[in-house]
């Protein structure tokens with residue numbers, strides 16, 4: 001790759017509410033710039049993880065370097081595609097630290113939604129240039145004019161600055177690229193300065209060790225350079241540098257203003273801290289501010305299904321948390337489940353995705369306990385609050401469309417499904433944030449759930465005494481719907497101490513998987529038995545009762561899955 005002067009580099013992110021079309025727009029930008037060829041297979045190219053492809057959502061920010069010629073000048077454009085769901089907003093704020101501007105995508109039909117507002121403010125507070133883009137104008141119900149007015153009113157951006165596009169059909173996408181060049185400033189840094197590289201993301205490769213994604217705020221870096229980490233003070237020799245197109249492509253050097261990757265023989269995941277600053281050995285620089293640590297919302301215990309897998313799960317957890325630094329991990333142990341960890345997640349979707357990634361990328365099968373809370377919080381929100389033991393603290397009208405409410409909530413009232421409920425009640429407009437308000441005394445009791453008399457550790461909860469009866473009844477009903485019928489009757493009970501407060505009974509059922517084979521086709525018979533064995537692997541045995549592993553998360557959600 002030839003050297004690009006800083007003036008011809010642009011570093012930008014695409015931000016939006018979930019499903020408004022970021023990844024589709026990224027695909028078109030990759031095509032126009034010839035980074036990938038134009039084929040029907042190019043769908044959400046930057047969504048590389050299996051979990052992203054299965055769920056159709058982005059959970060990890062991804063970087064791609066694009067080459068683009070405009071009016072006789074060759075530009076290097078570094079694009080970072082970010083997730084839209086609130087559970088992954090930590091990815092967005094980190095990505096923005098490597099950028100000077102953003103493309104803010106808004107769906108022409110849905111208009112401005114909660115994460116549009118939240119992401120706009122992240123970019124605005126970081127003083128980035130914002131290019132508003134109205135996507136999906138090909139839709140029958142598209143109303144770009146209404147959306148332009150919303151953007152003007154809420155974000156004070158004149159309507160004529162919005163670019164109307166269809167990322168799906170490619171309409172006007174080239175205009176977006178031209179605006180990126182015109183409106184987003186080049187990074188303000190200098191190759192002649194000492195090396196200053198911000199580690200904004202990293203992954204672990206089984207063969208090559210840690211691969212750190214870096215943004216260079218000064219200097220240059222090449223193979224053979226001796227570097228030092230500001231965080232660990234450890235020394236390394238650089239083995240490889242390169243750019244992401246979006247796959248790793250080694251280059252001779254990385255220069256100030258560029259975004260790329262670096263491999264430097266870091267073998268332990270703890271050596272590559274996200275937010276760390278790397279500099280040349282014996283040329284120390286003032287470290288960059290790094291990142292605010294994430295605020296976990298949902299805490300759950302995680303245990304290996306089989307204790308002999310403890311060490312394997314430990315290293316899988318270390319490697320995956322390197323790639324998802326918003327998860328907090330503390331060692332924990334339980335009488336029933338053995339040695340494990342207490343994990344903190346940003347939300348329930350985040351917890352599900354993390355669990356799925358452990359299974360898919362590390363072949364690990366784990367037991368997750370019921371989400372719980374070790375502390376309480378203040379947050380702003382509406383409605384919903386009456387039956388959640390909340391006390392109103394403040395109310396402030398931001399404009400005629402928005403009001404900010406502050407409440408003191410017990411955190412366990414909001415941890416599982418508050419966000420989903422708030423979103424559906426407010427058609428997606430309400431967004432919320434929280435901060436720790438310290439501990440307060442409350443009338444709490446421990447409620448156990450029993451299956452045929454055996455306690456289910458994962459579902460034991462601390463609950464306010466006023467709510468125990470209703471919650472116990474609901475959990476028993478949910479479990480009855482979730483646990484498949486088995487060869488014997490199952491009593492599902494909620495108990496406080498020795499007192500049973502709710503009960504459901506699941507009738508016996510005999511599942512004969514080979515009944516349809518009439519004793520005939522042996523291949524089909526074997527296939528069905530194999531499938532049944534696989535099904536059993538996904539079960540957890542409590543006493544003699546088999547419970548599907550995902551049942552624990554499903555019963556704890558108050559709303560059924562959509």
Ligand SMILES: Nc1nc2c(ncn2[C@@H]2O[C@H](COP(=O)(O)OP(=O)(O)OP(=O)(O)O)[C@@H](O)[C@H]2O)c(=O)[nH]1
Pocket residue numbers: 016017018019020021022023024025044056057058059082083084085135136137138139165166167168169
């Ligand atoms: N009709 C139409 N559909 C579009 C357009 N752009 C994207 N879509 C569709 O909208 C859906 C969401 O698009 P994505 O690109 O995955 O959205 P996203 O914002 O990246 O989603 P997250 O990363 O999960 O936040 C997909 O089904 C796309 O095919 C468009 O211009 N027109």
